[in-house]
Amino acid sequence: MAGNTTKYAIIGIIIIIIIAIGAYYATQKPAQTTTTPTTTSSPSPTTTSSPSPTTTTAPPKTVELTGDFNKDIIAVGKALEANGISEVKFTVWAAGDPNSVMRIYGIYEAAHRINKIWADNGINVKITVNKYWISDFNQLYQEYLSKQPLGQAGDFFVDSYVFIGSLAKEGYILDITPWVNKYWDSVFSDFYKPLWQGMKVGDKYYGIPQDTEARPLYIRKDVAKCIGWDLSNVADLVKEGKFTWKDVYEKAKEAVSKGCSEWGLIHRKGSAHPDLIQFIYAFGGKLYDPEKDKLVLDVPAVYKWLYVEWKFAQDGLLPKDIMSWDWAKQIHPTIVEGKTLFDIGGTWYWTEWQTKDYYTDPNTGEKRGLKPEEVKEWFYYTLFPAGEEGLKPVTLSQPFAWMINSRAGEQNPKYDELKDLYHKLAFLIVVKASDPDINAIHSVISAHVPVRKKATELLYDKDWINKLVNLQLDLAPEVKDNIKDIVATTVNEINVEFLANVSYMLDYTHMAPNHPKYPALADIFAETVDQVLRGQMTPEEAVQHIISRIQADPELSQAVEIVGEIPGGWQFP
Amino acid sequence: MMQLWDVEVKSRKIEIVLILAVFLASLPLILNYGLLILSSFSTEMVTNLDPTSFRPTIDNWILLFEGRLSVTGGVREDVVRYTINTAIVALGVAGVVVLVSVMAGYAMSRMNFKGRSLIMQMILLLHAFPGVALIIAVYLIFRATLPSDIELARIYSFAYVIVARAALEIPMSIWLIKGFFDRVPWEVEWAAIIDGASRLRVWREVMLPMVKPGIAAIAIFAFLAGWEDLIYVRTFLFDRTLATYIESNINVEFAYMPLLAAAGTLYLLPTILFFILTQRLLLETSTGGIKG
Missing domain, CATH: 3.40.190.10 (Periplasmic binding protein-like II)
Incomplete structure (x- = not known):
């Protein structure tokens, strides 16, 4: 018996040694060179065959970039x-x-x-x-x-x-x-x-x-009309911080109680980044401290965010299980069929609703995409409102x-x-x-916002848009072939006007922190939001849960600074 | 009146109950596969058991073979190439597993050498290691041995994933095929040896034909393991297979699910076909016998 044990032990040790040697050699492979571009020419002493018939000097191994x-x-x-x-x-x-x-x-x-x-x-x-x-x-x-x-x-x-x-x-x-x-x-x-x-x-x-x-707050015009709400100056009120999340709640409640819509609010699901963290910014919070290079858990802002979510869900204005809703069968159909007053979405929804069959036509019973005219007729859009008066509206870009x-x-x-x-x-x-034209084409066909001003200018150029619609632009045949069906479906005056109209939102934009530990924090947010919506945690418990989850992860607790406390006496709405 | 009970004859009632129980146990599986296949022929997924969701079309299959991921737009994919890649990996794994297992299984069954019992135990131990647990070490070896030439590296990645995946299947296959060799009477082998056949010839011409069902079984299991593999293929293979194609496109909000249902059905086809065609063989294997 003892002999067998020794035998197994020796074999085990041999295996471990072999693995260790293998791992050592594997990790000893020359490391990936981190390339930093050179700004000086690097003449190479290496002699290579030069095909140039006119010179006998070594061909250049690099060139100097000039900006031209x-x-x-x-x-x-x-x-x-x-x-x-x-x-x-x-x-x-x-x-x-x-x-x-x-x-x-x-x-x-x-x-x-x-x-x-x-x-x-x-x-x-x-x-x-x-x-x-x-x-x-x-x-x-x-x-x-x-x-x-x-x-x-x-x-x-x-x-x-x-x-x-x-x-x-x-x-x-x-x-x-x-x-x-x-x-x-x-x-x-x-x-x-x-x-x-x-x-x-x-x-x-x-x-x-x-x-x-950008991530606008969409408002169904027909539902707003049903509750007698005039939307004409809402975008301006939002911009000025005079229409806040308290107003969103009141309107949502009115829409549901009057039977104008099934839900007051629908929002995106899955990852709480980057969409729902807009609440943190809207409540004046921050997520990152660039000076310390640390993530920030802004307790007051996070608490207010979770409280708003909890209140909407508890009052039946937001589905408790939205974080597990199906995009194609539940989320988008609910929005395009007017079963909600508000939706926190993205600019790309505008064309997605046209190219995907989310809408069941009441006349035919068939599923189809919305027509551009329908999207324009049914949807109003604003920035993500400020959390409270005195704060600013926001949007988020990724x-x-x-x-x-x-x-x-x-x-x-x-x-x-x-x-x-x-x-x-x-x-x-x-x-x-x-x-600019490549960027503008991408923006128009995918409903993204252009990254440069010259591309935005092209969106206002009707002649250029017409050429794009007719594919008369000078593009590689392969490119034309691969965009033609998207162009046919998405490029029209309504969509281009929408993109031009939402470009201003970039002035209000925030970004999720570009920090290696941010995804871990965002996952905790997502999981917590789900539990808050389902009523498994109160907002106070949820904040404590987030703090304990951060502290349970040594790396994360090093990376996150917890600031502030749960505000006492804060009320919503 | 006394009723005679024969062990071979079950009560009709018990039989019906058993069939019903098996049917109910299998129902979720049958339902899932059925709905997947149905969805692949519909403009909308029918997974919510709502018959009105089923709107028949073959467009999903057309789009799939055109390499499209959506009705409008999308970068075209070479799905035929992915299917071929999947088949290469699956056939490669099956080939390596059969080759190694029938030789090792024969040796373990018929040859007496020092440490045989220990090796058998260690092989069983190897089977206990899940592939995921080994993946870091396997990756480091892969990285250390990868050729620098890009094209050669692509070919090497196929060979590597086949060998690495086969290595996970071999331990169980050796045990399985050893059981088949064990059941072949010694007299048959002695008779051949007395007639002057070499050990290798006996193995090839006498033993192998007698363990054909076993070989078929390990080949099928290995093929399916290679066909279904996701983790090793995703980590080591530079080209795509059907598994990685489906996986990389399913977990997004804009995924066109009926098309992916078609891809899933295509991915399932060999598995279903194999099980239908080899049902009897697999039953023989599970009962551990061979025809004398």
């Missing part, structure tokens, strides 16, 4: 050609709703335009692009995390800005600060300034805004960003020698993909 796009892209093209490169392959990884195809085809279009510039200048180099698309942006991030160290992630990563912090920290995306600075005057100064805040880690840029959105893999171009020849050149080419492709 045409000059830079021609210089890059010539340098690649001189190094014997005739084709450059890139892969773009993107995520999102089915209408956001320009996150992929923006890169295709940029490559197409650059190829044309090169061809016009006699440069025999061509960019080809491959794509990888996942609907779920969180999952795309997970996949990027696992595949990037293996050299198998996309060269361009188009995903939410919330991942910039962690990816930059790991060295998985390029620090593009010097190049952004070079192109600041010629291109990036035109972008809406608040968006850059999400693209930075410290004082370094790791992304370029691709799109953004911009998507173009990020460049720190191994961009690795699938191409002579990568080690020409890495800097490939990285700069990738950056210039993103610059091109940010062209």
Whole structure:
């Protein structure tokens, strides 16, 4: 018996040693180099075969970016050609709703335009692009995390800005600060300034805004009419902070009690980020302290948020189980069929309601999308109202960003020698993909808000819109082919007018903190909101629950500063 | 009057009760699969058991094979390629599992060598490790051994996922096939050896034909394990399979569920077909016998 035990022990030890040796060697593989772009030329002593018939000097391994796009892209093209490169392959990884195809085809279009510039200048180099698309942006991030160290992630990563912090920290995306600075005057100064805040880690840029959105409070005009509520100046009252969440509650209660709607309020579900944290900002709270680089649990604001949720649910104005409602079968049909007065949604709902069959036509009994005229006739929109008088209305944006893999171009020849050149080419492709018309097309067909003013201006240009409707714009055939059915369904005066009208909301926008521990805090919020709505916790208990959950996680408790106390005597409504 | 009870004859009433119990136990499963298949032919999901939700169409299947994720818009996907990738992984896992298991199972059953009993116990222990528990170590080995050439790395990722996934199936398969070898009478093997056949020839020409049902069973189980795998495929494979395709598109608010129901049905087809075609074989395996 003892002999057997010894035998097992020895075998166990051997196995552990083998695993340890394996793990040691696995982790000893040369670490991923974090690439910081060089701003100086890097002459390489390496002698490579030069195809150039006119010179015997070594071909340039890099070029200096000047901020003049045409000059830079021609210089890059010539340098690649001189190094014997005739084709450059890139892969773009993107995520999102089915209408956001320009996150992929923006890169295709940029490559197409650059190829044309090169061809016009006699440069025999061509960019080809491959794509990888996942609907779920969180999952795309997970996949990027696992595949990037293996050299198998996309060269361009188009995903939410919330991942910039962690990816930059790991060295998985390029620090593009010097190049952004070079192109600041010629291109990036035109972008809406608040968006850059999400693209930075410290004082370094790791992304370029691709799109953004606002999250309006939608109000059903027909339900409002039923309770005799004149909406004509509500948006202004909200802007001035005179129409607050107390008013929302009163109107919601009136709508339900008069039988004008089944519910007073419907809101989004699942993750409490980024949607419901608008309440924190609306109650004057904050979620992040940039000076300490710490997340903040603003107890008074969080308490008020949870109290409002609890009150709405307890009074039957908001479904208690909304956090587990089905998007297509419950949430959207309830809104488009006028069973609620208010809805906390997003700008993209405007076209989503037109392209998805959420509405059951009472005449035919058939499910169908709304007509643009119906959306305009039925829905009023405002900012997310202030929590209380004296505070400001808010909205929330979660911009998507173009990020460049720190191994961009690795699938191409002579990568080690020409890495800097490939990285700069990738950056210039993103610059091109940010062209106003490419950004405006994306905005119009996906109901996102443009990231730059010149793109917004195009939304007011009827001639340009007509050309887009008829697909008479000069676009790559592949791009035209992939957007034509979306254009046919979504591009019309009503939708364009809507986008132009909500652009002002960006002036009121907030963002979820770009902090690596924020997702953990947001998950606690989501779980707590669900329990509060279901009546399993009072708002006071819920706040205590959040605090104990934070304190139970050593890393999270280090990252979160708990400020303030539950306000005594605070009443809602 | 005395009634004669035969052990082979059950009361009709008990039989009906048993059938009913089995039916009720299976009902949720049958219902779920049924509703999934029905939804794939409807413009709306019929999972809420509301018959009015069923609005027949074959558009979901057309969209699926066009590689579309929604009626309007969407980046086109190569679903046929994903199906082929899934089949490559599943067939690869089945091949490796069968090859290793029939050799190891024979050795464990018929050869007497030092440590045989210990190895058998250790193999069983290996089966107790869930794949997830091993994944970090398996990932580190993958990372350390991955070729730097991009194309080679893609091929390697297929080979790696096949071997890694097969490794999880092999322990149980060895035990299973060993049971089949154990049931083959020694006399049959001796007779062949006396007739001058080598051990390898005996294994190949005498033993293997006699354990065919066992081989088929482990092949089927391994194929299904490879076909259904999500975690290993998602971690190691650079290309997509049907499992990762469905998973990456289902958990979003704008997912067009009837289309994903079609993808799910397509994904289920081999499993259903395999079970229908091999039902008898699997029953033989579960009762542990072979035909003499």
